[in-house]
Amino acid sequence: MSTVSFEVPGISCGHCIHTIRTEVGELEGVKGVEASQSDKRVTVEFEPPATEEIIIGLLTEINYPPVM
Numbered sequence: 566m567s568t569v570s571f572e573v574p575g576i577s578c579g580h581c582i583h584t585i586r587t588e589v590g591e592l593e594g595v596k597g598v599e600a601s602q603s604d605k606r607v608t609v610e611f612e613p614p615a616t617e618e619i620i621i622g623l624l625t626e627i628n629y630p631p632v633m
């Protein structure tokens with residue numbers, strides 16, 4: 566199991582949190598998603614076949630690109 570944490574400046578409200586949790590949570594291999602509105606961070610616990618690159622790609626696709 567791996568954990569990765571991203572800064573996502575586009576998080577502005579509870580709807581963003583809900584969208585991110587739902588979309589990232591549906592990725593195969595993702596075991597947990599935490600998204601925080603106050604510090605604009607997304608933390609994901611995952612295992613294969615999910616990868617950091619796939620998670621970044623999905624966040625970018627749904628218009629919440631992480632800042633690395």
Ligand SMILES: [Cu+2]
Nearest residue numbers: 577578580581
């Ligand atoms: Cu929002």
